[in-house]
Amino acid sequence: MKIFVENDVAYVSFSKKLEKMGIGVKKGGKLILHPIEVLYLVLNGRGEVVGKSLVDVFEWCMERIDNFIPKYCVYEDLRRRGYKVKILEDVLVGKYVFYPIEEIEDVSIRSLAERRFENLVLAVVDEENELTYYKVKEVEPRGRHEEEEFNVKGVLVENRIFTDGFLHRTYFYGSMKGDMTILSILEGAYLVEKGCLEVYKAGSKLKLDELIDVGRRKDPDFERRFEVYRDLKDRGFVVKTGLKFGSDFRLYEYVGERLPHSTYLVTIVDDRTIPAFEIVRAVRLAHSVRKKMLFVYKDEKGNRYISIERVKV
């Protein structure tokens, strides 16, 4: 099939077959082709551009399309799987709305989420041009954990609080050492704020602000983490550190939960952009411990939880 380029627009004579494949846009007796469709036809031996070598075609396409490589790779992958797909600025539209991105490129989860696409799928192209797809959607996570009020005392030791063993045994706070519970500063600050815990150092009782200062010393983001921790507790979760999994928190729906059902790893992103490969890695790690990956950002409505999960398309 002969492809013509005139006034920088590529077209073929109208073809029922191509139209059926969802390629090109009919205009008069022609099908106008997107540069990605041109390269797809050429590389797959279905067409040749009159007067241009393969190298010329590459360069013509590249100059016309931003972010050409990831778009082309996604387009080709979806075609190969038999999907019809149209290129619409920075997304490809088919069964889902695909957002192609190279693994090495930065992405803002907040900006992605704020486009409020139903069926948004992140299509990540790795350095070897292999594709993985990730469904991006907002969720409202809820647990079933409940706590009664209590009142205990604890002692600050460096950045830990040694307190009553009952906190770990009953509500899974902190960890056990002998018959004591050792809390993190985050847990301690939360319980002090709730009025369930008094923390002492050198005989005098510490204020919440003093505990927050201790937390901030090792963790500049302590206050924001505290905010999300509190929100997750209010949502009924048992909240533990997720550090070992590269995230801020891991969640359990209730104490004693052993079964691997819908629990989460949570990472606070807010306005940060992160390289796509970090998303890939986080989702992979979450999956390996049978959890779902949630990313959090904050807007005027409060904390927004964005689930990102691998899908087969």
Added chain:
Amino acid sequence: MKIFVENDVAYVSFSKKLEKMGIGVKKGGKLILHPIEVLYLVLNGRGEVVGKSLVDVFEWCMERIDNFIPKYCVYEDLRRRGYKVKILEDVLVGKYVFYPIEEIEDVSIRSLAERRFENLVLAVVDEENELTYYKVKEVEPRGRHEEEEFNVKGVLVENRIFTDGFLHRTYFYGSMKGDMTILSILEGAYLVEKGCLEVYKAGSKLKLDELIDVGRRKDPDFERRFEVYRDLKDRGFVVKTGLKFGSDFRLYEYVGERLPHSTYLVTIVDDRTIPAFEIVRAVRLAHSVRKKMLFVYKDEKGNRYISIERVKV
């Protein structure tokens, strides 16, 4: 057992039993105790400090020992497993030399390696005071991959090089798209330097420096990665990107290797310090794809490869 503190030194009357457990240092009729040994005896109900409450004991120990929490946790964990262990400044010495560190603290792999301990074990204490142990040792990785000389041409498209399919089929460079191999800039630069590849853009041949500039645009560390890539190729490995696993490279011993034996993930650290939890995460991820984790730094002798591997102690 009564523990006395005099002139800031803690001791008990000489006890055959404690000495046999490896606790204390004999001096006259006494056993001089390290503050960590004091707390261990007190928390395990084997002793009490005359004239001090539990809270006083905590504070007395803490003030005397830097980095008290991780040291105490490691000491207690090793004791519980029946090991004799002595505290020697920043390490604990027993079956191995243990370097206790909190998951959240930064560590320089280079500084650790340069202490040249035989049997160095990183003892990582997480936020819940649980311990994992990692053997740290220098290795000389070697592969068995060999390549003959060849000469092909390629075209630069954004940050990829489209070239002959034989490069992927024969030597596993890049990836396939149709019947072409698509190389990364790193692979391209290596092959140009070796004289095996000529890269063209808009009809003119690119110099090595120009390719390196292209690489640097998306990756400020491109030149150092190129250096390590070259070293690993010289060591006989098939070298692919490790980005998806959070590392710089993944290595195969030869083309077509399918069996999960001693291959590696490689991360360049040089003089960077990284939080211990990143080491934990990297080793966990490497293990999940049946590879060993290597960290690289450079000194006057060249690239040094440090293997970090989880061990049960």
